[in-house]
Amino acid sequence: GAVVSQHPSWVICKSGTSVKIECRSLDFQATTMFWYRQFPKQSLMLMATSNEGSKATYEQGVEKDKFLINHASLTLSTLTVTSAHPEDSSFYICSARVKGLPLFSYEQYFGPGTRLTVT
Amino acid sequence: QKEVEQNSGPLSVPEGAIASLNCTYSDRGSQSFFWYRQYSGKSPELIMFIYSNGDKEDGRFTAQLNKASQYVSLLIRDSQPSDSATYLCAVKYTGANSKLTFGKGITLSVRP
Numbered sequence: 001g002a003v004v005s006q007h008p009s010w011v012i013c014k015s016g017t018s019v020k021i022e023c024r025s026l027d028f029q030a031t032t033m034f035w036y037r038q039f040p041k042q043s044l045m046l047m048a049t050s051n052e053g054s055k056a057t058y059e060q061g062v063e064k065d066k067f068l069i070n071h072a073s074l075t076l077s078t079l080t081v082t083s084a085h086p087e088d089s090s091f092y093i094c095s096a097r098v099k100g101l102p103l104f105s106y107e108q109y110f111g112p113g114t115r116l117t118v119t
Numbered sequence: 120q121k122e123v124e125q126n127s128g129p130l131s132v133p134e135g136a137i138a139s140l141n142c143t144y145s146d147r148g149s150q151s152f153f154w155y156r157q158y159s160g161k162s163p164e165l166i167m168f169i170y171s172n173g174d175k176e177d178g179r180f181t182a183q184l185n186k187a188s189q190y191v192s193l194l195i196r197d198s199q200p201s202d203s204a205t206y207l208c209a210v211k212y213t214g215a216n217s218k219l220t221f222g223k224g225i226t227l228s229v230r231p
Contacts, residue, residue, distance in 0.1 A: 034218065043207060043223045044163070093162045095219075108219065113162040 002028045004096050006111035013084055013118055021079045021114045023094030029074035030096035034108070035067075038091040050077055084118045091115055121146040121220050123210050128225035138195040140225050142208030145189070151211040152184055152191045153219065156204045163207055167193060198229045 003026040013019050023033060032051050036044040048069050050056040056069035068080040077096075081088055093113040122145040132138045140154075151170055155163035167182040169175045169191065175182045181194040191210075195202055208222040 043221045045221075046218060049218060091160075110162045110164070115160075 002096075002098060002109045004030075004094065004109045004111040006092075006094055006114050008114060009112060010115040011117070013116070015085055015118055016083055018080055018082045019084055019116060021081075021092055021094075021116075023077045023079070023096070023111050025075045025096045025109070028096075028098050030077075030098065031074070032097040033071055033077040034095040034097075035069060035077075035079050036093045036095065038093060038113075044093065047079075081116065084116070086118045089116055089118045121149070121210070121212065123208055123220050123222035125208050125222035125225050129228065130225055131228045131230060132198050133230050134198060134200060136198050136229075138198045138202065138227055138229070140193040140195075140206050140208075140227065142191045142193075142222055143189055144191070144208075144210045144220075146210070146212055147186075147189065149189075149210045149212050151217075152182070153209040153211070154180075154182060154191075154193045155207040155209060155221075156202075157207055157224070158204045166206070195227075198227075200229045200231050203227055203229050 005024045007022045034049050035047045037047050038044050046059050047062045048056045048058045050069045050071035052071050052074050058064045071077040091113050094111045095108050097108050124143045153168045154166045156166050157163045167180050169182040169184045179196045183192045205224040205226045207224045209219045211217050211219050
């Protein structure tokens with residue numbers, strides 16, 4: 001099956017620093033990658049959608065200058081949390097859509113997530 | 120605004136019982152429906168997906184969809200302690216910019 005990896009799986013950083021999270025599709029090409037954030041005991045909230053080679057589309061309320069997304073290739077997307085603060089501490093999960101399948105079909109695979117703690 | 124509601128829960132059932140998880144959605148244009156299982160500290164994993172009205176069975180899991188009532192459910196037969204997790208309902212509207220909208224989830228606990 002399709003595998004999506006994330007790195008790192010967890011990270012602790014100091015307030016004011018930046019953190020980069022990588023999302024890779026290991027055995028398929030991903031036309032679209034999604035970035036979600038999940039706070040404890042809450043559901044997944046979509047932050048942004050990125051297509052390879054184009055700018056990411058951010059959901060309402062998500063600061064594009066704070067959460068930088070780069071979809072450099074069909075297998076790699078990165079999320080950089082700039083000037084992180086304790087309120088950015090969360091579980092960040094990426095998901096990838098397989099290239100070439102019909103839009104109506106299920107084809108979105110989730111990575112294992114990255115736990116970010118900002119001290 | 121497209122919404123997905125999972126208002127019941129947490130749910131506790133004894134081992135071997137049937138667990139019934141419910142979900143309603145607001146957008147009649149929604150066409151794809153998904154149930155994910157999420158263990159604590161892990162990312163979601165797909166359990167079932169359904170597109171057509173009626174029932175779809177896969178092992179101990181049955182997804183039920185009623186588009187007229189805008190209702191989708193998940194039945195888990197012969198519940199096991201390993202089924203204890205949070206179950207997320209997700210809905211996708213088919214279109215060029217379609218994306219999954221998740222409910223808040225229902226926490227299921229299966230008592231040995």
